[in-house]
Amino acid sequence: MNCERQEWIDSYLFGELEGQERRRFETQYATDEAFRAEVDLQAEIMVGINSYCSDEEKIQPTKIISMQNIRKIFIATAAAIAFFLMVQITLTNISTPQQMIAQQTANETRVIKDNLNDFEETKPIRPRHPIYLRLAYVALSFS
């Protein structure tokens, strides 16, 4: 079959033939058995190509979508974790007025306690005599 004939059949099957040309095609289709078989085979191939391509299209987008989904899920999880960490850090740094007052009071108490400790540390410690002096003192008191 030559290419022109194939083109002719193609254009009929795509609905591009009109008027006289179309009628000529249909007459030949109705009368010529071989031509009829040829047209039917070409139509079958075209329908097959369509279903083959739509099958491929059905498969490919699912692949892409699944990869995209994985990427999306990964990014979303990472973003959620990062956000959670950031919120936690900021919450520990930022405090409410009540917390600030409580913290200030705690600081002040700590200062007072430190001062007290300092005071305790600075008060004179009674010197401890060596053991022989203490024993001598005890002996003297008995005598």
Add this chain to the structure above:
Amino acid sequence: MRYSDHILILKIRCGKPQEADAALRQIRKQSFDMICAWICRNNGRRADAQDIFQDVCINLVQNIRNNKYQHKAKLTTYNFRVAQNLWFKKLRKSGRNIPIDTFSDVFESPINIEEDLIVKERNEILHKYLGRLSQREQEILKLHCFERQKMSKIATIMGFKSEQTAKNFKCKAMKKLKKLVFVGGRSCTLRAM
């Protein structure tokens, strides 16, 4: 004039509205009586059958135009199966009982299973041989038949020197496929006989 199933599908897919109408008229001639008889035997009337057939036609046209239709059986079988499903659904919704005989009727439907098997097998053969074509041959056939691009555009997309070169290449690819399908399909038909 009576067209083959494939031509009817292509007429619905690519044809003008009048051509699609003519194709649907032929489909009605082929399938309606069968569907109507079955619905009348299963608690239905002719008016119900007409409603169901209308839905069947809408479903068929939408599926073909949205590239969801897979030609794995004859059009009459496809329409009959869709009609059966729609009728069962309607019966369930309306609360009417589905007669027990209906289920046996599904298996004793007026469908020629052998012919359907041949259609299915030929379709599989076609898919197999399409997969055996080179990448470029597959691409040109896809661009021409599926995406319905003009030859001048196909030449630019695929980097051919001219439109004529693209046409010749497509022609060769088509010839190759036809030869493969013709041989494979003939063996399939012979096996079925």
